[in-house]
Amino acid sequence: MALKAFSKFTRRLVLAVAAGGGLLALNACDATSDGASGAPTQLLNVSYDPTRELYEEVNAAFAARWAQDHGGDANLNIEMSHGGSGRQARAVIDGLEADVVTLALPYDIDQIASTGLIASDWQTRLPRNSAPYTSTMVFLVRAGNPKNIRDWNDLVRADVAVITPNPKTSGGARWNYLAAWGYALRQPGGNSESARNFVRQLYANVPVLDTGARGATTTFAQRSIGDVLITWENEAHLALTEFGEGQFEIVTPSISILAEPSVAWVDGNVARHGTREAAEAYLRFLYTPDAQDIAARRYFRPSDPDALARHAARFLSLNSSPQAKCSAIGRAFTPPISRTARSSTRSAPVRDDNDRPSPSSMAVHGAERFARFLAGARLHSCLSRLLPLAAAGGFDVAPVGSGA
Amino acid sequence: MKHAVSPARRDPPWLVAILIGISVAYLALVLLLPLFTVFAEALRRGLAPLLQSFADRDAIAAIQLTLLIAAIAVPLNAIFGLAAAWAVTKFEFWGKSALITLIDLPFSISPVISGLVYVLLYGAHGWFGPALDTLGIKVIFTVTGIVLATTLVTLPFVARELIPLMQAQGNDEEAAAATLGANGWRTFFQITLPNIKWALMYGVLLCTARAMGEFGAVAVVSGHIRGKTATMPLHVEILYNEYNFVAAFAVASLLALFALVTLAVKTFLEAQFADELAAQRWR
Numbered sequence: 098m099a100l101k102a103f104s105k106f107t108r109r110l111v112l113a114v115a116a117g118g119g120l121l122a123l124n125a126c127d128a129t130s131d132g133a134s135g136a137p138t139q140l141l142n143v144s145y146d147p148t149r150e151l152y153e154e155v156n157a158a159f160a161a162r163w164a165q166d167h168g169g170d171a172n173l174n175i176e177m178s179h180g181g182s183g184r185q186a187r188a189v190i191d192g193l194e195a196d197v198v199t200l201a202l203p204y205d206i207d208q209i210a211s212t213g214l215i216a217s218d219w220q221t222r223l224p225r226n227s228a229p230y231t232s233t234m235v236f237l238v239r240a241g242n243p244k245n246i247r248d249w250n251d252l253v254r255a256d257v258a259v260i261t262p263n264p265k266t267s268g269g270a271r272w273n274y275l276a277a278w279g280y281a282l283r284q285p286g287g288n289s290e291s292a293r294n295f296v297r298q299l300y301a302n303v304p305v306l307d308t309g310a311r312g313a314t315t316t317f318a319q320r321s322i323g324d325v326l327i328t329w330e331n332e333a334h335l336a337l338t339e340f341g342e343g344q345f346e347i348v349t350p351s352i353s354i355l356a357e358p359s360v361a362w363v364d365g366n367v368a369r370h371g372t373r374e375a376a377e378a379y380l381r382f383l384y385t386p387d388a389q390d391i392a393a394r395r396y397f398r399p400s401d402p403d404a405l406a407r408h409a410a411r412f413l414s415l416n417s418s419p420q421a422k423c424s425a426i427g428r429a430f431t432p433p434i435s436r437t438a439r440s441s442t443r444s445a446p447v448r449d450d451n452d453r454p455s456p457s458s459m460a461v462h463g464a465e466r467f468a469r470f471l472a473g474a475r476l477h478s479c480l481s482r483l484l485p486l487a488a489a490g491g492f493d494v495a496p497v498g499s500g501a
Numbered sequence: 502m503k504h505a506v507s508p509a510r511r512d513p514p515w516l517v518a519i520l521i522g523i524s525v526a527y528l529a530l531v532l533l534l535p536l537f538t539v540f541a542e543a544l545r546r547g548l549a550p551l552l553q554s555f556a557d558r559d560a561i562a563a564i565q566l567t568l569l570i571a572a573i574a575v576p577l578n579a580i581f582g583l584a585a586a587w588a589v590t591k592f593e594f595w596g597k598s599a600l601i602t603l604i605d606l607p608f609s610i611s612p613v614i615s616g617l618v619y620v621l622l623y624g625a626h627g628w629f630g631p632a633l634d635t636l637g638i639k640v641i642f643t644v645t646g647i648v649l650a651t652t653l654v655t656l657p658f659v660a661r662e663l664i665p666l667m668q669a670q671g672n673d674e675e676a677a678a679a680t681l682g683a684n685g686w687r688t689f690f691q692i693t694l695p696n697i698k699w700a701l702m703y704g705v706l707l708c709t710a711r712a713m714g715e716f717g718a719v720a721v722v723s724g725h726i727r728g729k730t731a732t733m734p735l736h737v738e739i740l741y742n743e744y745n746f747v748a749a750f751a752v753a754s755l756l757a758l759f760a761l762v763t764l765a766v767k768t769f770l771e772a773q774f775a776d777e778l779a780a781q782r783w784r
Contacts, residue, residue: 141726149743178725179742192625192634193642193724212626311742339744 137172138163138375143195145182145268145358146311147332151395152177152199158391159382163375173375181309182268189214189363196367196376199360201268201310203227206361214365228357229383230397234269234276236348237317237326237333244324248351249280252325253298260323261303262313268358269310273327276354283352318345329356330412331396358397539757542750554748555755559728563736563752566644570732571712574652579705582659587693589660590667591675601664607656615653616721619646642724647732650718655708662704663697670696703770710763714756 156175182201262270281295307313317326362376389404623640716734740749
């Protein structure tokens with residue numbers, strides 16, 4: 098009697114297991130047939146952290162445009178993946194099948210290009226260095242600016258805790274690093290040694306190194322850690338609206354960097370997916386007045402001078418701040434692409450940590466490692482061209498949004 | 502037996518009170534408060550926005566994906582765990598203790614490593630990645646990769662549940678069945694399986710809970726594509742990063758709810774399983 102009941106149980110168990118196996122087989126079929134057919138065109142845009150809201154709007158606009166251009170039956174579906182720029186580039190290299198990448202800095206796309214997945218001349222395939230929008234790095238402080246943070250040199254004060262993401266995984270953090278470096282370099286008597294010390298001091302004040310810009314914003318705004326957040330201009334404005342106007346203030350430093358988030362279609366993947374046409378159209382769409390307006394409304398600076406002029410008021414706060422008088426506000430370093438300084442890179446001295454081990458060694462160590470990585474890496478990328486030039490004092494200074 | 506006064510009874514009441522107080526405070530702080538927070542945050546704007554966040558296409562996709570992954574990984578590990586426990590407890594063979602240690606390995610390695618090894622093996626530049634790629638098979642950043650990572654992480658749950666019980670039961674009954682002329686399959690289905698069914702279900706439950714909640718390993722092999730390769734835990738992170746706190750905690754509360762249901766079923770099973778085990782031991 099009992100045996101009979103048990104065997105019923107076992108029969109059911111066997112059935113359940115068989116069902117599970119069937120599911121597995123089904124999934125295998127699904128996986129193989131995936132991509133072969135496909136009435137709606139699928140695009141995967143692998144992007145960095147603070148562009149979530151931007152591309153939500155851009156994608157809807159482009160899908161409408163695409164349907165309009167290709168008759169009613171053309172369906173386009175754009176999928177998004179967001180994360181720290183460096184991490185996202187790594188994922189594409191490891192096989193994430195992005196049709197387009199819209200990352201925080203050219204360096205990350207160069208990394209993908211170095212595997213052959215993207216043509217090495219990608220930066221010249223689209224207008225204005227393949228940067229449809231630009232941005233700059235600003236400070237976000239708590240309401241009333243209790244620590245009276247005005248400029249970069251306030252960030253190295255002992256009583257200030259700075260939130261910035263990890264430059265090894267986050268593109269925005271690399272721009273932050275370079276902006277701080279550039280500031281130190283332009284101080285009286287500034288040189289590569291003083292800049293390195295300045296950056297080291299700054300990173301000693303960082304209690305949390307998040308992997309991406311968005312994580313850093315949540316750390317600062319939601320978890321209330323730190324006195325100042327160094328972040329993208331657009332991310333700072335987003336934080337103001339998301340968390341209520343009264344909570345935070347934007348402080349624009351006397352000098353910052355012209356950040357050029359770059360875009361490219363991934364040749365290897367679009368060839369495989371047959372999405373080359375759609376991918377290129379999508380990226381070119383970013384340069385149209387419609388998309389430039391969307392970018393401006395999200396506080397990305399349009400790279401099209403006309404669009405920038407249309408939205409000048411939105412970015413005026415930066416130029417009209419009190420510090421503007423001393424010339425450099427809203428101005429930036431732009432790396433001259435043509436010049437390289439490999440020899441000076443190699444000879445750049447790499448400091449050992451033996452002089453003063455810092456208590457918050459985690460952050461310092463990260464920064465040191467990054468500096469070493471910049472100074473010592475085999476260089477072919479934009480970013481690594483930038484720093485040796487910085488060390489040699491070779492930055493070109495150009496106003497943000499002057500076009501070109 | 503008369504003198505078996507437990508030392509605890511001799512402790513002064515204030516010490517007992519303090520110790521109990523510490524334990525309760527610890528549990529409340531570490532376990533109950535976070536659990537409460539999840540539901541409180543989800544319900545902060547009322548029930549309507551909470552329910553609305555489940556109507557979102559990407560949230561539904563995340564829930565479906567999570568259930569699909571559990572539906573594949575759990576049966577796989579149930580079969581493997583059963584086979585491993587059967588082999589380990591009913592037979593003697595060379596390398597047995599090595600096998601037992603190996604089964605435990607996923608417990609001790611970090612889930613991030615569990616994910617990373619698959620990237621190193623099946624990634625575009627991994628050991629087998631290029632070869633599989635020419636065959637048109639994608640593993641990393643697809644559902645297949647997530648299933649693999651989840652299966653690795655949840656591998657020990659069923660086996661670990663079964664091995665102690667089957668060891669305690671010994672193989673007298675199987676030996677008896679063999680002397681009566683039953684073959685291996687018949688012995689397994691009529692003697693072994695009925696004896697361990699509650700423990701098996703318990704292991705499957707734990708395995709399911711972990712498979713649905715796994716974050717670290719899955720985060721490495723998922724491309725974080727909304728509505729496609731984002732499981733529920735990953736979707737919670739995405740929503741949180743989009744300042745969509747209510748929706749994030751709504752999905753999180755659903756995950757927590759799954760865990761609580763698992764807990765309830767587990768408690769029920771434990772009661773059943775204790776009776777059965779006792780009955781079997783004393784028979």
